[in-house]
Amino acid sequence: MKSYLEAELTNMLQTLETFVNQDSGSYDKEDIDEYGIMIKNAFESIGMIEEEHESLNRGNHRYFSFPEATPSILLLLHMDTVFKSGTVKERPFRIEGDVAYGPGVVDMKGSHVSSLYAIKALIEEGSSDVLQHVGILFTSDEEIGATSSKELIQSYAKDKRAVLVMEPARKDGSFVTARRGGGRFTMDVQGKAAHAGINPEEGRSAIEELAHKTIALHQLSNLEAGISVNVGVIEGGSTVNTVAEHARAFIDVRISTLEQGPQMTEAIEALSEQSELEGTKVMVSGDLTRPPMERTEKTEELFQLIQQTGEQIGVQVTEVATGGSSDASFTSVMDVATIDGMGPVGGGAHSSDEYLEIPSLVERTHLLAATIKQLSNSRVETV
The missing domain is CATH 3.30.70.360 (Alpha-Beta Plaits)
Known part of the structure; x- marks a missing residue:
């Protein structure tokens, strides 16, 4: 899978540029829905089907799975950023060396690319049985409290084997196993x-x-x-x-x-x-x-599985607790095995200096695909 992703890096960055250069601020329904159509087209192009959930005042939420799939693994992402409409025109996507910049580049449009190409890598590998285990939920209001998506998140997370929350990794690459x-x-x-x-x-x-x-x-x-x-x-x-x-x-x-x-x-x-x-x-x-995301036995078991997967492909996996909040809280409080920070590495989120470390795009996408594959063949306790 890694060789495929390395060969696809240019395409991954082009996709990232397209995603970043579409505004999708939390309060701008028109922008988010336009961005949502881009996400829809990307995931439908690889054979997934969409369930669209309309929201009156916020962007519509979107769920993807393969036909006749029975997902036991949920990838959880959000489409909204903290940046108002017009921000992209002021400072569009750019690359300087091994770093990509732009509004929402790491929080969390890099994760959108990572999720897309993790599925593509599994398709390329011929892992059709694995893909039947995967569902992907994109929400539109994480940055403003998830008031219109909380119940939807929990309905899709119910009885799942694992929830992988695609927030960016910490600056040192650590996953998040506890949040306030x-x-x-x-x-x-x-x-x-x-x-x-x-x-x-x-x-x-x-x-x-x-x-x-x-x-x-x-x-x-x-x-x-x-x-x-x-x-x-x-x-x-x-x-x-x-x-x-x-x-x-x-x-x-x-x-x-x-x-x-x-x-x-x-x-x-x-x-x-x-x-x-x-x-x-x-x-x-x-x-x-x-609610807080507390580190539970199920969290620990899931983290150990990801850590072992990382060892097999040469990626160091560490964990950290953070004071920030995310939608991971809504699934972990249900006692569903949940790991956060599955996305690429970067920093400066919510600022004009937001960045993504380009080498981490391949590494974290490889780890995500390998984790999905491992989860589809392993057992993590459900609720």
Whole structure:
């Protein structure tokens, strides 16, 4: 398989260029659906059939499998990027030496190419029996919480032998076997407006109250336990000479265990039950949207299988836990064997410097194809 992929590297890079040079920002349904058609054409060209799942406000989700297949392995990918429409025109795909650049090049359009060519490599090898085990799901809203795709992900993951999440590998090539979960909350404070010079005593500053709450929120963090709370954005007030009538905070919460979720939700909601500044009112909305991906026995078993597969083809396989979240959380919480970070190696995700290391495209695609083949002949416990 490796020799086939090495010979196909130029075509892989041309495909990557085509994919990267199509905008597919999370909030731009038209762009994502146009990109989805490109994905559809690519996978249908190798004999897979599509099940399209329409989404009213987000891009349509797409699932691919071979005719009459009974997939036991799910490849999980997302089509959306964090970049708004028009970004590609400003800085299109480019190659400098052994590095490819462009919006979404590693998070995760490189993985789209890797998934496509892993299947092509298995076809080239004549592994038709293996291909009957594979299903591939592309979602459109991973970067914004997967609100329209969570249930779909879990429906396709149910009873699967393994879920391979195609997020990019870490910079050192490591796979991800644990991720923190998290969510977003909004805290609104209602105060009372007054003139800051004439009658400030009659006002009740929402900003002052929110300042107290911001400190209290940050004190909920417990880094040793893997809990972090961050007030990332604050807004409020109307004019500099007016006691602020309203203020709002946007809060990011990260947790490491499933049990921490209700505890943190309760703690944040408790802060709204009383005010430090008399005459103000505090309201909280939001929730934890992703459970943590905890390292389970099934995760360990799947990782060991991939590690052994890597040894057989000369690819070193290591693991790491990360604070970021992904759709892997939705499948691992079902007790389905899940490994994340199966994609190519790169860095700078979500930035103008996002890059993919070109040599890793062949290496990780080879490992993906070999892992699929090994899984189709091995047993990893199902739910």
